[in-house]
Amino acid sequence: MSGGPDSSGAISRRAFVGAAGLASAGLLATAYATPAAATAGDATDAGPAVVPFYATHQAGVATPTQDCLVFAAYDVTAPGRSALLALLRTWTDASARLCAGQLLAGDTYPGAPAPDTGEALGLGPAHLTVTAGFGPTLFDSRFGLADRRPAALADLPSFAGDALEPARSGGDLCIQACADDPQVAFHAVHDLTRLALGTATLRYLQLGFGRASSTSSQQVTPRNLMGFKDGTDNLTDEEPDLLERYVWVGSEGDQPWMRGGTYLVARRIRIHLEAWDRSTLDEQEQAVGRDKASGAPLGGTAEHDPVNLRAVGKDGLPVIPAGAHIRVAAPATNGGERILRRGFNFADGVDPVTGELDAGLFFICFQRDPRRQFVRIQTRLSEQDSMGRYLVHTSSGLFACPRGPVPGGSWGDALS
């Protein structure tokens, strides 16, 4: 929608108007008149901001992190595998159009609702990615998929300090929509939710902003709501070897359909900002292990200086304290394991009990096997991280994300 009146855009706008039986010449002319204004949305010298939807690996994982997140989890309510597969087919086709910046097409019988809810008309693709995943509960007895559940999709254990809210945890399916425009990301989830009517219902929805982890060396490292740079040593899209090693499922494992896929862990981490904000800068930097302004590891001078966990100060104590977040989370502390972080900040209002901000980090990470990656790292963090006293995990989700659909294929091909 950001470009000129190309053929796909023309088709989409015709479908939009035609769906209500209003395809008269005058109304079509009106619809066609839109692209002039539409170009203002995100036209750049570099062309439309489109991330390819059909690819070996799903987009939205190694894709440079966009500005905004809309994350949705669903419960499948229809019985049987055929309804589930039909939904995944519908979602795949719709997501391909959405990521290309096209309006959704649909049936045009009299009285049919418009096939697209319309609020993204004129905004352009805005680097939208739509990433789908299957939760552990999808592999219970309802859909005959029990023997397709990967061993790596093992329910996450309880961690010290967890305060999970069931209503915003779990889910049979997830959709992660990311874009540089929040309205474009919301529109995707809005329309996919509408298309699920009768098959799946929304379980929870989380908006995020401020991309609290960069996944590209071309991006400035963003800051979380604690004010610290987050994601300095993250995996990036420029490191395909490391992505193969830590993110994409290979030939190992019990389920061939997961080859080329990845596992998504989502944790809504509320930050007790009031307590954090009252601590001193020194306390904060000791808890994180980094300088707040520059992001340099303690003992270093620049953000990307190597983290020296063995350095000892004049007082004989480690320069990076025993409980510092970057020490406890470091690959060297966790058998060399790494994860791809792709979290976003959130602010959902006021805690009705304490009157404090209900805000924090919606942590998302991707990995090849959560058992030896997220679970291993989080077990240690939950016990030793000095930042932990300011954090509480209020939701948890785990999803198996299959490989990217082939053109004309479906996310459900992995399960059919």
Added chain:
Amino acid sequence: MSGGPDSSGAISRRAFVGAAGLASAGLLATAYATPAAATAGDATDAGPAVVPFYATHQAGVATPTQDCLVFAAYDVTAPGRSALLALLRTWTDASARLCAGQLLAGDTYPGAPAPDTGEALGLGPAHLTVTAGFGPTLFDSRFGLADRRPAALADLPSFAGDALEPARSGGDLCIQACADDPQVAFHAVHDLTRLALGTATLRYLQLGFGRASSTSSQQVTPRNLMGFKDGTDNLTDEEPDLLERYVWVGSEGDQPWMRGGTYLVARRIRIHLEAWDRSTLDEQEQAVGRDKASGAPLGGTAEHDPVNLRAVGKDGLPVIPAGAHIRVAAPATNGGERILRRGFNFADGVDPVTGELDAGLFFICFQRDPRRQFVRIQTRLSEQDSMGRYLVHTSSGLFACPRGPVPGGSWGDALS
């Protein structure tokens, strides 16, 4: 923060580090090293994206609408006028720095927390505006301000169909932070909330996106979550005569301190999107009175065509139906009255009872006298608007926004 190492930025960064007693040469150098990365945030050929804070009228009203909103309402908990005035002084000084893209400065005694929470470091001013208002309850007996309450700050009546939630309605004070970066807007409210510790507590917080009304003829008219263009016939910043007539308080009224100010009405309007999305395009366009794709009034062909409320179709019925939103809300239907709309879309998650999206429009409008403007128009809308069956108002706020502070002055000067 978006520009180079100008003197104000240098001072702010020194304060940030110095506050924790860490002003050693090495750490200062680290802090000073930040601006290089900081320029990536929103440096443009047009220079830093700063909206002047000190002005005759408060910024954030006629200012071209930014991309994102963080709206906060507060209850004042400290007794007495002096604590209230001290808070308003602190908030004014802090907001002036925030809008200039500077870090907050503060006390530097040992053990003091850092004066700035830090998450906007490096992001630039992003056209941040911070607008303050006084709710009706501020003029009760607590602060000796009963005789300063403007007659126009009359409690809003109940409207047909209201379902207001007290916990997110009202408030003694409000802060409207708008910016093109949600993290910059959140940071402002985060720091102002922190500065209110002991004097005022957060009552509710609302994030918004998608600027659902444009307030400048230079902006493409955005769309609300119903998919329709919203704000086509809004007042704009290029019409100072109309702003004087409909928005800024003049010499009328009982309270000279409101001269140059304006009244803010905020209504959280939840949209029953599931029902709306299932209606046909024709039903939607008849309810709104406009073409969905182009935004043209029914009977017209382009968005800005004049709205002809008298046109009759071949069937003898009005082209713009009796209950169409643009008819019921039109100035011609409401004694010529107009308001400056400045709303944002919101999506707060899932309704725990119905499983539907808890999403809609956080409607904000500004006017010279709510009694003859918002109240008059909303009374008619609540009874006659065809869109009303899809809407429910879940919060309500009314605030008197004083004139813009003079340099060195305070929002509280109006009340001192």
